[in-house]
Amino acid sequence: MIRVVVNGADGRMGSEVVKAVTADAELALVGGVSLTHVGEDIGVAAGMQALGISMGNNLAAVLDTCHPEVAVDFTTPDAIYENAEICLTKGVHMVVGTTGLTAVQRERLGKLAAANGVGLFIAPNFSIGAVLMMRFAAEAAPYLPNVEIIELHHNNKLDAPSGTAILTAERVAAARKQAGAAAAPAHTQESLRGARGATVEDIPVHSVRLPGYVAHQQVLFGGQGELLTLRHDSLDRKSFMPGVLLAIKKVSGHTGLTFGLERYL
Numbered sequence: 509m510i511r512v513v514v515n516g517a518d519g520r521m522g523s524e525v526v527k528a529v530t531a532d533a534e535l536a537l538v539g540g541v542s543l544t545h546v547g548e549d550i551g552v553a554a555g556m557q558a559l560g561i562s563m564g565n566n567l568a569a570v571l572d573t574c575h576p577e578v579a580v581d582f583t584t585p586d587a588i589y590e591n592a593e594i595c596l597t598k599g600v601h602m603v604v605g606t607t608g609l610t611a612v613q614r615e616r617l618g619k620l621a622a623a624n625g626v627g628l629f630i631a632p633n634f635s636i637g638a639v640l641m642m643r644f645a646a647e648a649a650p651y652l653p654n655v656e657i658i659e660l661h662h663n664n665k666l667d668a669p670s671g672t673a674i675l676t677a678e679r680v681a682a683a684r685k686q687a688g689a690a691a692a693p694a695h696t697q698e699s700l701r702g703a704r705g706a707t708v709e710d711i712p713v714h715s716v717r718l719p720g721y722v723a724h725q726q727v728l729f730g731g732q733g734e735l736l737t738l739r740h741d742s743l744d745r746k747s748f749m750p751g752v753l754l755a756i757k758k759v760s761g762h763t764g765l766t767f768g769l770e771r772y773l
């Protein structure tokens with residue numbers, strides 16, 4: 509049994525991870541960390557405590573109490589760097605779903621993981637459909653280099669653009685570059701700042717935040733007299749759980765940083 513702590517156990521994602529880990533015969537949920545009850549399933553922390561599972565609001569203290577092999581983190585962009593430092597320094601493997609880490613921060617944490625002989629797995633998106641969407645987008649990019657991304661998420665999401673949109677843009681840009689393809693220059697002048705969205709690697713990214721959405725993305729390709737649209741929809745946070753469980757089981761076999769779910773598929 510792999511001993512698992514969930515950081516952010518009361519959150520929208522963390523509470524799903526608690527349920528998924530509890531239901532998996534190869535995993536043992538030994539602890540959880542939560543600051544507030546913001547998730548849709550607000551009974552999770554209380555339920556864990558009732559079962560005698562260590563709960564607390566101090567990550568280092570929870571780790572010292574329940575000695576996990578793997579910590580899963582779904583917290584906030586502000587908290588994740590420090591959380592990772594704490595876990596990796598204590599020799600705990602990490603599975604990180606929290607978005608917001610920069611490439612430089614990922615590399616720095618990867619070195620810390622390697623120095624402590626543990627694995628650090630980071631994925632901006634754990635759903636298989638989203639991984640395929642990114643792969644298909646990279647495949648299409650050399651042939652249809654004019655691309656824009658629209659990502660649509662629930663209105664409680666703290667960051668924009670989404671980690672998935674950033675990674676998609678990076679993959680598309682890399683595939684275009686490798687093929688020697690480039691987007692046609694844009695001639696539009698914004699009469700209102702922000703009208704054309706943000707840019708990641710010169711690719712416009714538009715972020716929609718509305719109640720009702722979970723996590724969705726469209727990658728729009730434009731060609732001569734034709735359009736190709738790739739769309740992925742996570743309609744339920746259960747869509748992320750097979751990827752999270754896979755990562756928990758694999759992370760200890762890969763010392764240092766592994767980035768992206770496709771690396772484990």
Ligand SMILES: NC(=O)c1ccc[n+]([C@@H]2O[C@H](COP(=O)([O-])OP(=O)(O)OC[C@H]3O[C@@H](n4cnc5c(N)ncnc54)[C@H](O)[C@@H]3O)[C@@H](O)[C@H]2O)c1
Pocket residue numbers: 515516517518519520521522541542543544545546547567582583584585587591604605606607608631632633634635667748
């Ligand atoms: N990789 C993926 O597939 C994927 C999928 C969904 C969400 N996410 C990301 O996961 C993160 C969490 O999303 P959410 O919707 O579950 O958020 P949420 O706000 O519902 O939950 C966040 C949780 O973190 C806790 N928390 C905050 N700061 C903390 C700290 N310093 N230490 C410990 N716990 C802390 C809160 O108490 C809460 O329980 C976001 O960054 C989001 O973008 C990633």
Ligand SMILES: O=C(O)C1=N[C@H](C(=O)O)CCC1
Pocket residue numbers: 607632633661662665666669670671672673722723
């Ligand atoms: O709900 C969120 O927040 C999500 N965040 C990830 C991102 O930023 O890409 C993945 C999808 C859900």
